[in-house]
Amino acid sequence: MSDEAKGQTLPLVEVTVDGETVRAPEGATLLDACRAKGADTPTLCYLETLTPVNACRVCVVELEGSRTLVPSCSRAAHPGAVVHTDTPRVRHSRKLVLELLASSVDLSLANGDMKRWMDYYEVDAEKFGPSSASTAAGDRDGRRPGHHHAPDGKTAETVAQPVKIHDEMYIRDYSKCILCYKCVEACGEDAQNTFAIAVAGRGFDARISTEFDRRLDDSACVYCGNCIGVCPTGALMFKSEYDRRETGEWNELQQRVTRTVCPYCGVGCNLDLHVQDNEIVKVMSPIDHSVTHGHLCIKGRFGWQFVQNREET
Amino acid sequence: MDLKLLPVEASEVERAAVATIFDHPPDAPGTDRVTREGLQEVRARRHLLLPALHAVQKQVGWVSQGALNEICRRLLVPPAEAYGVATFYALLSTTMRPPRVAHVCDDIACKLQGADELCATLECRFGPPGTPSANGQATWHRSPCLGLCERGPAVLFQLAGDAMDGTVAPAEVADIENVLNGATVPMPPAISTPQTTGTRDPALCLLRRVEACDPASLVAYQAADGYSALRRALEIGPAEVIAEVSESKLQGRGGAAFPTGRKWDAVAKAPATPHYVVCNADESEPGTFKDRVLMEEDPFAIVESMTIAGFAVGAEQGYLYVRGEYPLATARLEHAIRECRSAGLLGPDVMDGGFCFDIDLRRGAGAYICGEETALFSSIEGFRGEPRNKPPFPVEVGLFGQPTVINNVETLANVLDILLEGGPAFAGVGTERSTGSKLLCVSGAVERPGLYEVPFGTTLRTLLDLAGGIRGGKRLKTVLLGGAAGSFVSPTHLDTPLTFEGTQAIGASLGSGVVMAFDEGTDMRGIVLRIAAFFRDESCGQCVPCRVGTVRQEELLQRLARDGARPSAEAQLLDELAQVMRDASICGLGHTAANAVQSAVALGLFEGPTDE
Numbered sequence A: 001m002s003d004e005a006k007g008q009t010l011p012l013v014e015v016t017v018d019g020e021t022v023r024a025p026e027g028a029t030l031l032d033a034c035r036a037k038g039a040d041t042p043t044l045c046y047l048e049t050l051t052p053v054n055a056c057r058v059c060v061v062e063l064e065g066s067r068t069l070v071p072s073c074s075r076a077a078h079p080g081a082v083v084h085t086d087t088p089r090v091r092h093s094r095k096l097v098l099e100l101l102a103s104s105v106d107l108s109l110a111n112g113d114m115k116r117w118m119d120y121y122e123v124d125a126e127k128f129g130p131s132s133a134s135t136a137a138g139d140r141d142g143r144r145p146g147h148h149h150a151p152d153g154k155t156a157e158t159v160a161q162p163v164k165i166h167d168e169m170y171i172r173d174y175s176k177c178i179l180c181y182k183c184v185e186a187c188g189e190d191a192q193n194t195f196a197i198a199v200a201g202r203g204f205d206a207r208i209s210t211e212f213d214r215r216l217d218d219s220a221c222v223y224c225g226n227c228i229g230v231c232p233t234g235a236l237m238f239k240s241e242y243d244r245r246e247t248g249e250w251n252e253l254q255q256r257v258t259r260t261v262c263p264y265c266g267v268g269c270n271l272d273l274h275v276q277d278n279e280i281v282k283v284m285s286p287i288d289h290s291v292t293h294g295h296l297c298i299k300g301r302f303g304w305q306f307v308q309n310r311e312e313t
Numbered sequence B: 001m002d003l004k005l006l007p008v009e010a011s012e013v014e015r016a017a018v019a020t021i022f023d024h025p026p027d028a029p030g031t032d033r034v035t036r037e038g039l040q041e042v043r044a045r046r047h048l049l050l051p052a053l054h055a056v057q058k059q060v061g062w063v064s065q066g067a068l069n070e071i072c073r074r075l076l077v078p079p080a081e082a083y084g085v086a087t088f089y090a091l092l093s094t095t096m097r098p099p100r101v102a103h104v105c106d107d108i109a110c111k112l113q114g115a116d117e118l119c120a121t122l123e124c125r126f127g128p129p130g131t132p133s134a135n136g137q138a139t140w141h142r143s144p145c146l147g148l149c150e151r152g153p154a155v156l157f158q159l160a161g162d163a164m165d166g167t168v169a170p171a172e173v174a175d176i177e178n179v180l181n182g183a184t185v186p187m188p189p190a191i192s193t194p195q196t197t198g199t200r201d202p203a204l205c206l207l208r209r210v211e212a213c214d215p216a217s218l219v220a221y222q223a224a225d226g227y228s229a230l231r232r233a234l235e236i237g238p239a240e241v242i243a244e245v246s247e248s249k250l251q252g253r254g255g256a257a258f259p260t261g262r263k264w265d266a267v268a269k270a271p272a273t274p275h276y277v278v279c280n281a282d283e284s285e286p287g288t289f290k291d292r293v294l295m296e297e298d299p300f301a302i303v304e305s306m307t308i309a310g311f312a313v314g315a316e317q318g319y320l321y322v323r324g325e326y327p328l329a330t331a332r333l334e335h336a337i338r339e340c341r342s343a344g345l346l347g348p349d350v351m352d353g354g355f356c357f358d359i360d361l362r363r364g365a366g367a368y369i370c371g372e373e374t375a376l377f378s379s380i381e382g383f384r385g386e387p388r389n390k391p392p393f394p395v396e397v398g399l400f401g402q403p404t405v406i407n408n409v410e411t412l413a414n415v416l417d418i419l420l421e422g423g424p425a426f427a428g429v430g431t432e433r434s435t436g437s438k439l440l441c442v443s444g445a446v447e448r449p450g451l452y453e454v455p456f457g458t459t460l461r462t463l464l465d466l467a468g469g470i471r472g473g474k475r476l477k478t479v480l481l482g483g484a485a486g487s488f489v490s491p492t493h494l495d496t497p498l499t500f501e502g503t504q505a506i507g508a509s510l511g512s513g514v515v516m517a518f519d520e521g522t523d524m525r526g527i528v529l530r531i532a533a534f535f536r537d538e539s540c541g542q543c544v545p546c547r548v549g550t551v552r553q554e555e556l557l558q559r560l561a562r563d564g565a566r567p568s569a570e571a572q573l574l575d576e577l578a579q580v581m582r583d584a585s586i587c588g589l590g591h592t593a594a595n596a597v598q599s600a601v602a603l604g605l606f607e608g609p610t611d612e
Ligand SMILES: Cc1cc2nc3c(=O)[nH]c(=O)nc-3n(C[C@H](O)[C@H](O)[C@H](O)COP(=O)(O)O)c2cc1C
Pocket: B251, B252, B253, B254, B255, B256, B257, B258, B260, B280, B281, B282, B283, B284, B285, B368, B369, B370, B371, B372, B373, B374, B406, B407, B408, B409, B411, B412, B587, B588, B589
């Protein structure tokens, strides 16, 4: 919803959500209406600050008059729309979307929302059989569109693959990628305008990639970390967090989060410094900040590394 | 903003190949950073991305880092995005590949004609798909349906350099070896319309000119009624043209059966300009070859009918998006467009009638999904062929975001007759709800496979009889109606009239006009598994239900085929998948990916004898 649409001056449209009348500002989506009514509508590829790609389909609702379910995140609320969010049909699709993801992606570090929805829809990750073994490094990046090896049906294919670690800034663990397109959008037109990463390949072999799978430090990436900020599954992660997790030293309970203003330039971005054992372990930015919408540049995102390094030497 | 390019330079050949898509000579090689011009400018060039990738692929045989870099530099496209586009298409290779490639169809119709044996032999001689030959000059790959199903097994040769791509069907091992060893592809292939050979059926409309008129000659086309429909259109004006089309009750032949008149009317009235006309010639539904035959044998008819559509809806530019696997159709259409341009039938003043219309031919590059209308727009615009959510529909927001009429080749071909005989006369043929005649792609276990034109309402039985009945006097086991996205029907439905409503009544659909017959002896499990593999390969990967659902569907079928251990558990899971794909996918591919599988399971085609 745009800032304007939130204003009171715009005309309202009336829609019915699960039998209740909801008034939503003109230009609002069905998702806005569902949330206004208090329906806990799951979303994976949707984020207030990004253009909807409506790819994950977990937010579907039943819209009277529509043959198929519709994605609430990107369907405009038209006057008189009658929406059902909790019918067996809706529950089935949401559950299956989550199960299909859970059966193919490592969701162990998925954010709290996602975990809550998986519980609510009683997701069974093993439903389609035991997970396939991890692929070798580069295997998924080299797959040809339109071709695959026939499965034997003994395991459920996953996207498991080795973690990509190319530098001290952040790592990319695409075994955890649900292909929500958020990082691509944050890197592209919606925020960063760098276009260092895009979706490559097709079908189940689709993946987030730099050109020719080049190393990140060899690509157009400017290390703004905005992709990390929007990733919902922990696929993109600060190296500092990754290393501590590997050694078992990551402890969110011991972390303090301090809000401060980035000192590097005059824009005045808000920084949320996550501090553990007197060390900054990651830097995020509040999504509701009116200027930056959660996005930063390399200095705000990773500048503390230099600060710390300087202190150490 | 800056565009960061790859630190790799293109070779001279690659640079020259990219330059061919620009009207002016190549710029001097630049630095690795170019400033991006205004967004307008960038958008305006992006649509050249796929043609540029094609040009390099054709000349060099693959798209190297240097070549991609050159394309990005000239078109101001970020390399990651260009790579994302290049890796979307099966006919483009982003890794080094030998210059001569045989794409061997192992899809369902060809399986019935020995494709598996052919592939097995190739595997013995050349090694697994993708293995370069000893001299590094050739390789082979398996391919989905190549639209030559009536005479499989089919092969497409993709040849780098100056040699012409081409197809051979039916293909033998020796044919493939010859071409891979450097021979040119034999041309032209046989025509596949049994009704036009021997005593011609005088009632043929859509196939009227097939085999009766030289497809390379505009003069011959004009002598055979060509361009009289456009002349009539100019006389009666756009509104009347649309009225005729509406009265004809013509419905789209691309699969969705939407009323064509309503589409045209909506675009004609759309306030936003410019308007576009797009001809969907991406025919890739397994078992479908009707549009190919029309394009190869009557190419001027496509050009004329697109021009009429442009006149009717107020479009000055048309795009003809031809399947990349159709080299002969592409060559004949390109020739026809050139001829029409020089005869003043395309261009700034068409037929001296005071209106402007031209056609740009675009080639697909191996992606079934690009036949979906919004994916096709993305593909032309230079993006990955990912479908968009509808609404908005193409009549409002179509190609380049503008109001767009998109029609199937066969749909457009019907417009000529509608203008010549009038809408009501056209509506007099067929049934109340399915008017006119229909092209049906008959393949599989019949005596005379091929393309047949029959009035709507003809029964399945009559059609199969027309095709000579079941081959070798065998018994019919099942018919696949509508292609991989359609469904299997049982022989008890032979008296079903082949209409939109008739097929719907038995829970099937006419789809793209596929009628594939299977006899008692067929290994139906192999067929159904191939269909499941097809959808797994062709899903664009955008949405979860289809991206992962098609994978799980194939796995479950393999499990059923292997041990049938818990058939009821698997069948239950298949149902769950079918429902989420149908309900929650973005586009028709996901919506229909379970149709054939579900119908096969319901008919018991998957049970078969187990290894007891
Ligand atoms: C996966 C998929 C593939 C399609 N492929 C084609 C195709 O190859 N040719 C075609 O004309 N329509 C195809 N369609 C249908 C088009 O989306 C669209 O409905 C059609 O081009 C409209 O033209 P018509 O009204 O003349 O049928 C496809 C649809 C889907 C969902």
